[in-house]
Amino acid sequence: xxxxxxxxxxxxxxxxxxxxxxxxxxxxxxxxxxxxxxxxxxxxxxxxxxxxxxxxxxxxxxxxxxxxxxxxxxxxxxxxxxxxxxxxxxxxxxxxxxxxxxxxxxxxxxxxxxxxxxxxxxxxxxxxxxxxxxxxxxxxxxxxxxxxxxxxxxxxxxxxxxxxxxxxxxxxxxxxxxxx
Amino acid sequence: xxxxxxxxxxxxxxxxxxxxxxxxxxxxxxxxxxxxxxxxxxxxxxxxxxxxxxxxxxxxxxxxxxxxxxxxxxxxxxxxxxxxxxxxxxxxxxxxxxxxxxxxxxxxxxxxxxxxxxxxxxxxxxxxxxxxxxxxxxxxxxxxxxxxxxxxxxxxxxxxxxxx
Numbered sequence: 001x002x003x004x005x006x007x008x009x010x011x012x013x014x015x016x017x018x019x020x021x022x023x024x025x026x027x028x029x030x031x032x033x034x035x036x037x038x039x040x041x042x043x044x045x046x047x048x049x050x051x052x053x054x055x056x057x058x059x060x061x062x063x064x065x066x067x068x069x070x071x072x073x074x075x076x077x078x079x080x081x082x083x084x085x086x087x088x089x090x091x092x093x094x095x096x097x098x099x100x101x102x103x104x105x106x107x108x109x110x111x112x113x114x115x116x117x118x119x120x121x122x123x124x125x126x127x128x129x130x131x132x133x134x135x136x137x138x139x140x141x142x143x144x145x146x147x148x149x150x151x152x153x154x155x156x157x158x159x160x161x162x163x164x165x166x167x168x169x170x171x172x173x174x175x176x177x178x179x180x
Numbered sequence: 181x182x183x184x185x186x187x188x189x190x191x192x193x194x195x196x197x198x199x200x201x202x203x204x205x206x207x208x209x210x211x212x213x214x215x216x217x218x219x220x221x222x223x224x225x226x227x228x229x230x231x232x233x234x235x236x237x238x239x240x241x242x243x244x245x246x247x248x249x250x251x252x253x254x255x256x257x258x259x260x261x262x263x264x265x266x267x268x269x270x271x272x273x274x275x276x277x278x279x280x281x282x283x284x285x286x287x288x289x290x291x292x293x294x295x296x297x298x299x300x301x302x303x304x305x306x307x308x309x310x311x312x313x314x315x316x317x318x319x320x321x322x323x324x325x326x327x328x329x330x331x332x333x334x335x336x337x338x339x340x341x342x343x344x
Contacts, residue, residue: 017247017250017251017254018247020247020250021243021246021247024242024243024246024247025243028238028242028243029235029236029237029238030235031238032235032236032237032238032239032242033235033236036236046238046239046242049238049242050242050245050246050249053246053250054246054249054250054253057250057253058253120229121229121232121233121234124229124230124233125233128230128233139230140233143227143230143231143233144230144231144233146231168191171191171223171226172191174226174230175222175226178226
């Protein structure tokens, strides 16, 4: 954990609520990107990202200051995103929409188009968005957010071997997708 | 280091997990190998591209929304604590105290009424106070009921009062 983050967390623990806003400011981009890639719907990603920050605030007493802050925050967000996806799947099943179509990247998932100028980056985003949920999450957390395999395993509630397998499959799929 | 080693390394897992010496040996082999060189270069480029994926722009009001929700939560918690401190314990919340009192009275009454008729209470005090001695069965039942109420009063407050 950086000294800045530690100081902010300590301030929040002392009752300085507004200090938490600095953590939100610092990590909102990374977290929102992670959640959007998981849930692939902008409104859902906003909801889950908000919930993750609020839960981090209310459970700050459980956070170990000796560890980096982002992996802890990402773990909360990943769990909430998984719950969101399960709830959505139940709703879709109840309302009779085929699950396959719900799992496809929606129009919202192409939001990076407006943001990303480079065509290669855009192509890569699309390829990442087309991965399975587990592969996508592992790729974003490992390559972009630079979490260790063990940290990702903890966040997703699986073994490190499973994460390595997900990354292996993801790379293979990405290579295939990008070579087309 | 052979082609099988290097290609296996490319496929096997995240590069960061390998010892630096292992990766250096693989690079040295790949630089001289027409098969492994392009494969390793492609894999490294993919890793670099993924690491360089830009962050998505979050909603502009995300911070404000989160802070507003946190403020609401804090206020709700403060109100709940203040209300809890200010409210006197109601009779319902304090029922174990009532149970204790009732149990004590019932048990005492049962003991007095169950005294043998030739004892001090049965022979002397009861007639003068207008009390009637009752049968042994009724007395036992009254005593048991009283003791049950007394026990409830003794043990229930531990959870009920801490919850309230």
